[in-house]
Amino acid sequence: MPKYIGTSLSECVADILDDKKSIGEVMLIHSNTGVFFFEEFYEQVKHYTKTHWGNREQEAKEVLETLWNAGRILQRGLAGMHRIHPSQVNWIKIDVHSKRKRKRNKGE
16 A cells, blocks of 8 residues: 655645545655644644635644644654755655565574
8 A cells, every 4th residue: 555755744734635645645744843742833834724725724733633643744843854845746655565474594
């Protein structure tokens, strides 16, 4: 089953709200934020409700909170990483394979 890494928080959450991607398909979404608590994070990004999320504030907050609690928002500001400004690519597809059992040598 493929998973996706999002490069734009605003665009990727919009895709989830528009049913273009499901939360289950999201491995990680990059964000340029750098805060420790969800309420601080939400205060920094809620302006996207008007500009990107079609005034669906409650739905967007639920999506963000689900991703936050699952540890699927990478805050580049906390890691001291440079800000990213994505171009045409909002999602990077990652092929995830189920775990395969490793064959052991008889000497192990």
